[in-house]
Amino acid sequence: MSKRGGTEQALALAKGKKIRSAEDVLKKVKSLAAELTASTEVDKTLAQLNLPYNCREVVDKDTDEVLAEIESAIYGVAASIMDGEGFSFDIPSRAKGNQMYVPELDRIVLRDTVSKRPFASTATCRKAAVTSRILSLVHELVGKRIHVTKRDLFYTDVKLFEDQGQSDAVLDDLACMLGCTRSSLHVVASEKGVVVGRLTFREDGDFIDCQRMGVGGKAIPPNVDKVSDISSDAAFILLVEKDAAFMRLAEDRFYNTFPCIILTAKGQPDVATRLFLKRLKTTLKIPVLALVDSDPYGLKILSVYMKGSMNMSYDSSNLTTPDIKWLGVRPSDLDRFSIPEQCRLPMSEEDIKTGRRLLEEDFIRANPEWVKELELMLASKVKAEIQALSSFGFQYLTQVYLPLKLQEGDWI
Amino acid sequence: MSKRGGTEQALALAKGKKIRSAEDVLKKVKSLAAELTASTEVDKTLAQLNLPYNCREVVDKDTDEVLAEIESAIYGVAASIMDGEGFSFDIPSRAKGNQMYVPELDRIVLRDTVSKRPFASTATCRKAAVTSRILSLVHELVGKRIHVTKRDLFYTDVKLFEDQGQSDAVLDDLACMLGCTRSSLHVVASEKGVVVGRLTFREDGDFIDCQRMGVGGKAIPPNVDKVSDISSDAAFILLVEKDAAFMRLAEDRFYNTFPCIILTAKGQPDVATRLFLKRLKTTLKIPVLALVDSDPYGLKILSVYMKGSMNMSYDSSNLTTPDIKWLGVRPSDLDRFSIPEQCRLPMSEEDIKTGRRLLEEDFIRANPEWVKELELMLASKVKAEIQALSSFGFQYLTQVYLPLKLQEGDWI
Numbered sequence: 001m002s003k004r005g006g007t008e009q010a011l012a013l014a015k016g017k018k019i020r021s022a023e024d025v026l027k028k029v030k031s032l033a034a035e036l037t038a039s040t041e042v043d044k045t046l047a048q049l050n051l052p053y054n055c056r057e058v059v060d061k062d063t064d065e066v067l068a069e070i071e072s073a074i075y076g077v078a079a080s081i082m083d084g085e086g087f088s089f090d091i092p093s094r095a096k097g098n099q100m101y102v103p104e105l106d107r108i109v110l111r112d113t114v115s116k117r118p119f120a121s122t123a124t125c126r127k128a129a130v131t132s133r134i135l136s137l138v139h140e141l142v143g144k145r146i147h148v149t150k151r152d153l154f155y156t157d158v159k160l161f162e163d164q165g166q167s168d169a170v171l172d173d174l175a176c177m178l179g180c181t182r183s184s185l186h187v188v189a190s191e192k193g194v195v196v197g198r199l200t201f202r203e204d205g206d207f208i209d210c211q212r213m214g215v216g217g218k219a220i221p222p223n224v225d226k227v228s229d230i231s232s233d234a235a236f237i238l239l240v241e242k243d244a245a246f247m248r249l250a251e252d253r254f255y256n257t258f259p260c261i262i263l264t265a266k267g268q269p270d271v272a273t274r275l276f277l278k279r280l281k282t283t284l285k286i287p288v289l290a291l292v293d294s295d296p297y298g299l300k301i302l303s304v305y306m307k308g309s310m311n312m313s314y315d316s317s318n319l320t321t322p323d324i325k326w327l328g329v330r331p332s333d334l335d336r337f338s339i340p341e342q343c344r345l346p347m348s349e350e351d352i353k354t355g356r357r358l359l360e361e362d363f364i365r366a367n368p369e370w371v372k373e374l375e376l377m378l379a380s381k382v383k384a385e386i387q388a389l390s391s392f393g394f395q396y397l398t399q400v401y402l403p404l405k406l407q408e409g410d411w412i
Numbered sequence: 413m414s415k416r417g418g419t420e421q422a423l424a425l426a427k428g429k430k431i432r433s434a435e436d437v438l439k440k441v442k443s444l445a446a447e448l449t450a451s452t453e454v455d456k457t458l459a460q461l462n463l464p465y466n467c468r469e470v471v472d473k474d475t476d477e478v479l480a481e482i483e484s485a486i487y488g489v490a491a492s493i494m495d496g497e498g499f500s501f502d503i504p505s506r507a508k509g510n511q512m513y514v515p516e517l518d519r520i521v522l523r524d525t526v527s528k529r530p531f532a533s534t535a536t537c538r539k540a541a542v543t544s545r546i547l548s549l550v551h552e553l554v555g556k557r558i559h560v561t562k563r564d565l566f567y568t569d570v571k572l573f574e575d576q577g578q579s580d581a582v583l584d585d586l587a588c589m590l591g592c593t594r595s596s597l598h599v600v601a602s603e604k605g606v607v608v609g610r611l612t613f614r615e616d617g618d619f620i621d622c623q624r625m626g627v628g629g630k631a632i633p634p635n636v637d638k639v640s641d642i643s644s645d646a647a648f649i650l651l652v653e654k655d656a657a658f659m660r661l662a663e664d665r666f667y668n669t670f671p672c673i674i675l676t677a678k679g680q681p682d683v684a685t686r687l688f689l690k691r692l693k694t695t696l697k698i699p700v701l702a703l704v705d706s707d708p709y710g711l712k713i714l715s716v717y718m719k720g721s722m723n724m725s726y727d728s729s730n731l732t733t734p735d736i737k738w739l740g741v742r743p744s745d746l747d748r749f750s751i752p753e754q755c756r757l758p759m760s761e762e763d764i765k766t767g768r769r770l771l772e773e774d775f776i777r778a779n780p781e782w783v784k785e786l787e788l789m790l791a792s793k794v795k796a797e798i799q800a801l802s803s804f805g806f807q808y809l810t811q812v813y814l815p816l817k818l819q820e821g822d823w824i
Contacts, residue, residue, distance in 0.1 A: 155802040203626025204663075214614075216634065218628065247602070266604075385567070
């Protein structure tokens with residue numbers, strides 16, 4: 001069939017470069033991994049930085065710690081009553097004015113402004129009642145060791161909470177107040193992501209081998225705290241934007257030739273996938289390489305993985321994976337890999353606007369090579385999907401494009 | 413904590429009914445399963461019906477059969493050329509006028525109208541070219557035993573196909589022409605569903621045990637033809653609309669107490685989940701019980717599982733699972749289980765319109781009990797989510813509601 005010829009042609013197009021043995025191909029990514037392991041910067045915490053001002057970040061806490069935090073918060077309230085100051089909570093402010101970008105950490109954290117939430121004030125009486133109710137519900141959840149969604153939490157007392165926005169906001173307040181992540185409170189996000197490859201772990205006691213998950217993969221668990229004993233011989237983590245590319249990689253068992261862990265959130269990353277990625281990165285200390293569409297939306301997705309979103313900034317250390325390498329599809333790839341004109345799509349007005357906004361963002365400006373790529377995209381006004389690589393044959397992605405990229409260490 | 417009292421109260425509210433042992437609870441669903449096994453109606457095919465008119469349905473075919481079909485189609489074209497009639501394909505019509513509801517099958521199939529697609533006509537020349545190109549691509553896919561998405565297929569020849577709508581339409585034409593399902597052509601849907609519970613199978617050779625999948629579950633594979641050796645000791649399949657309820661059931665390991673398979677497509681069902689459900693039902697011959705929101709959208713979701721969608725009607729036998737029982741949450745449950753007023757939501761104008769349209773549909777009218785429930789919903793103008801059950805405690809769903817429903821055989 002004609003496609004075989006197409007792949008050979010594509011190989012020739014890739015500047016006559018030959019793909020060497022798998023071992024050779026992996027050399028550069030392995031030295032990147034070695035750098036990471038050697039680096040002590042990877043897991044800086046606020047405490048280690050010794051900043052001249054106070055900041056607040058939440059950490060994962062185990063069941064007993066969370067129960068102790070809740071009980072100590074309630075003792076604090078009781079003490080306030082005994083001191084004649086009445087029933088009141090001390091709630092850290094999550095307002096924009098209290099958020100701050102810490103360059104040493106390369107993420108946004110909260111300053112230490114705290115506001116009182118007294119019961120004996122018409123302004124905060126209802127909110128104080130909601131706070132105690134949610135504190136009690138979370139105490140129950142953690143005590144019983146079960147997990148629920150924010151929606152479930154809302155439905156336990158619709159009369160009091162009135163709408164889900166209110167119970168969600170107080171839940172985030174509580175996470176800040178108790179100094180622990182929302183998943184430590186056993187309130188979890190719904191899952192969307194899948195994973196395959198050289199990875200084994202235990203989930204709620206079950207042994208999971210992601211190399212034996214067929215082509216469908218393993219659904220990423222909504223509660224990352226039930227994941228333990230993470231183990232892997234992978235050289236890198238391949239973060240994929242779309243499930244079509246994920247499927248191609250899984251079906252071709254790409255991870256058998258090039259030991260890696262393949263992960264996708266199928267579009268916009270959800271909290272569960274971000275937590276899971278961060279957990280893998282921290283535990284395994286291997287590079288994360290990203291394969292996204294060559295358009296501003298692909299970069300937006302990278303930014304969510306790397307920087308998180310503003311309204312979860314108190315939890316940024318658990319949700320963000322700062323040092324993700326942009327492997328492809330990059331604007332400069334379109335010419336280098338001779339992607340046919342028909343597979344290049346014109347950018348819409350909206351795309352161009354989003355692209356221009358991205359150029360202003362810290363996480364792009366921090367990396368001059370990213371700026372160059374984005375400028376190239378905006379100048380050419382052309383975007384392309386990962387699937388554009390299919391124009392050279394269905395398996396071009398796994399047999400040519402990715403091996404070449406890895407071999408040349410072509411990430412930025 | 414107050415919640416424990418809440419659950420006891422809820423138990424009392426359930427008309428003082430006691431939940432008996434798991435074995436007792438399962439008696440009714442097991443006798444439903446026995447009926448199903450005894451019934452010979454389950455897998456009627458068009459051929460068995462011996463209808464007085466010709467209809468067309470596609471079936472799953474294996475690799476060699478599909479290759480043979482493609483080659484015989486090409487021999488047909490060659491013969492047509494030799495006969496002096498030129499290069500031309502015979503394409504079954506998928507137009508609405510050629511669709512027909514067959515009551516004996518309880519699904520929509522295609523009549524036998526076929527149209528010529530000659531290359532030597534300005535009207536069909538382009539389409540004939542697209543048809544031969546896709547035929548050749550599918551031959552390659554099937555020969556190599558790899559799977560791609562419709563998007564991948566489009567990108568292999570953007571110049572010819574121009575937009576994805578064209579390659580998609582011709583692909584459906586080809587499935588009809590070759591008499592096989594789209595997944596037999598190795599063009600698959602992206603996956604969205606997850607499964608846990610008493611189920612083991614092989615996926616692309618890997619042994620998958622869905623009882624050892626933690627709380628996240630196993631992602632349902634995009635290509636159901638790679639699934640084999642399905643085995644289960646489950647008494648029923650629990651089809652769940654939302655992932656929050658799925659998570660609750662998975663975390664509480666509901667399937668350990670009440671042997672079942674738990675499945676969700678997380679909202680609107682995708683093709684992969686529908687194929688997988690159908691496959692489980694056909695292989696295991698156990699009842700499918702559905703747990704959806706008590707609103708018109710929940711019923712719409714049931715209708716997609718049961719009747720499929722119009723534009724895939726040629727493939728209805730593989731995609732639809734006709735005899736799904738509506739377990740809950742049903743409009744009559746709201747009063748029977750004393751769901752608090754605050755958890756009942758008013759129906760919007762749009763909800764009411766959708767509900768009225770559903771009342772006209774065959775699959776609702778076929779079941780007088782469904783009509784009664786829907787009429788009750790429309791009369792009360794009230795809807796409720798599965799999560800409304802959380803108002804009695806987070807585990808009310810798994811510890812009280814579902815066991816009671818099963819024990820009483822309360823499905824329609």
